[in-house]
Amino acid sequence: MKETSFVGARFFMGSVTNIANRPFRRLVTEYGADATIGEMAIAKYVVNGGKQDLTLIKRGPHDRIFGAQIVGGNPNHLAKAARLAEKYGADFVDFNCACPHQSVVSHGGGAILLRRPEALVTQLDAIRQAVSIPVSIKIRKGFDEGDNVAQEVADIAQKAGFNAIFIHGRTKAAQYRGSCDWELIEQVARNADVPVIGCGDLANGTDVLQKMPDTQCSGFALARGAITKPWIFKEIHEGHAIDPDAETRLEMLARLVMYTLETFGRDEVGLKKSTDFLCKQLDFLTRYVPTSILGYELPMQERAPDWTPRNELEALWKRTDRDGRLELLRRAGLPDTPEPRVREVKKQSAASSQDSQEAPDVSAIRAVEMLDTSTEDAVDSHEFEAESAQDVIDASDSSALDAICTAAADVVGVLETVIDSCADAVSSVISGILDP
Numbered sequence: 001m002k003e004t005s006f007v008g009a010r011f012f013m014g015s016v017t018n019i020a021n022r023p024f025r026r027l028v029t030e031y032g033a034d035a036t037i038g039e040m041a042i043a044k045y046v047v048n049g050g051k052q053d054l055t056l057i058k059r060g061p062h063d064r065i066f067g068a069q070i071v072g073g074n075p076n077h078l079a080k081a082a083r084l085a086e087k088y089g090a091d092f093v094d095f096n097c098a099c100p101h102q103s104v105v106s107h108g109g110g111a112i113l114l115r116r117p118e119a120l121v122t123q124l125d126a127i128r129q130a131v132s133i134p135v136s137i138k139i140r141k142g143f144d145e146g147d148n149v150a151q152e153v154a155d156i157a158q159k160a161g162f163n164a165i166f167i168h169g170r171t172k173a174a175q176y177r178g179s180c181d182w183e184l185i186e187q188v189a190r191n192a193d194v195p196v197i198g199c200g201d202l203a204n205g206t207d208v209l210q211k212m213p214d215t216q217c218s219g220f221a222l223a224r225g226a227i228t229k230p231w232i233f234k235e236i237h238e239g240h241a242i243d244p245d246a247e248t249r250l251e252m253l254a255r256l257v258m259y260t261l262e263t264f265g266r267d268e269v270g271l272k273k274s275t276d277f278l279c280k281q282l283d284f285l286t287r288y289v290p291t292s293i294l295g296y297e298l299p300m301q302e303r304a305p306d307w308t309p310r311n312e313l314e315a316l317w318k319r320t321d322r323d324g325r326l327e328l329l330r331r332a333g334l335p336d337t338p339e340p341r342v343r344e345v346k347k348q349s350a351a352s353s354q355d356s357q358e359a360p361d362v363s364a365i366r367a368v369e370m371l372d373t374s375t376e377d378a379v380d381s382h383e384f385e386a387e388s389a390q391d392v393i394d395a396s397d398s399s400a401l402d403a404i405c406t407a408a409a410d411v412v413g414v415l416e417t418v419i420d421s422c423a424d425a426v427s428s429v430i431s432g433i434l435d436p
């Protein structure tokens, strides 16, 4: 492992939208995450002052080292959002150039920047000049299936004065298909003058421990591994696998429930928000299959075979239906809540997969949920949801759509510039009238 480190951290809790909020970050910090990255914040909404959006970039009271992640296609918005992140206590700003979501890409942000070096330079310069704290960039291998631009983009970022590079070794088009290209990550890390933090397919502490002796990376960022097994950081620090029993996992959930209620409050709104978040989180936590039953640690790309619970609580952890989730949360100390927003479709999907004796595919369920997203949810989340859901939706070839979106991004960029100029002109006319 390279001796240099970014912000003094080696093991990062990666950015995970809808999950890596303050309560969850507090939990993984207790398990040993050196640094935590906030949920992705869309720069434009942050600048417009949305309370929910500002929360995303603020350091929480329990974050040890906190990175605020921003995304967007407008350098003015990015610079302002980065400045706000610095003001609200972030230790570093992470610029997301890996986000595959159409709603982000079509506005000239996220992964589209991997194939637009000129626009990328403008945005990197804007962010770098806006703050004095360290800045990092999150990239993928490329945009289209055959792309491999990670080295080129890493060089651009270093030249722009960026202090670290987070790489997920897959293209935007691949989503989560195939294995993460760790050879590429290592190669970029070898060539880089700044710390490179690798991420992708690190499902268990042993995956990280095996890489550590030879890696050129200065750190690792964990996403799905950590949201399924928050204790993965403890495994890394202790140097061995940990297989907590159902009771121990319930104690962990009870802590998360407590932190969630402390963050969102116990009034009706707080309870609803807590229930929504905890049910989403349980989509991942309930995926854990005890190693002592399976006989081995489940790799990221492998789906668990069906397994037989050894006791009643283990059986409850295995359930994926709404009532099972709520019962787990009740036992973990969540008070009775208003009608939760776990969708009926999930119950149906879980029920039908149970009928067919197959392990329910949580990603597919989430994808259906996402397609089913109500207008209220779309406004809540700015039409942005978890990547895993989008993966399933985007499984079909989207190259034609990408071309349209690229063109649309150009038009949106021009329109935003025109609107900004009009706003400047109007405000100077108004100042002229008020102060002739």
Ligand SMILES: Cc1cc2nc3c(=O)[nH]c(=O)nc-3n(C[C@H](O)[C@H](O)[C@H](O)COP(=O)(O)O)c2cc1C
Pocket (backbone or CB within 6 Å): 014, 015, 016, 017, 039, 040, 069, 096, 098, 099, 138, 168, 199, 200, 201, 202, 221, 222, 223, 224, 225, 300, 386, 387, 388
């Ligand atoms: C549900 C979900 C949400 C995610 N949200 C973000 C995000 O907001 N920003 C980001 O940079 N990456 C996000 N990612 C990607 C992860 O940070 C990570 O790069 C990717 O999942 C590969 O790592 P893994 O194999 O450890 O999951 C998300 C991934 C998942 C599964």
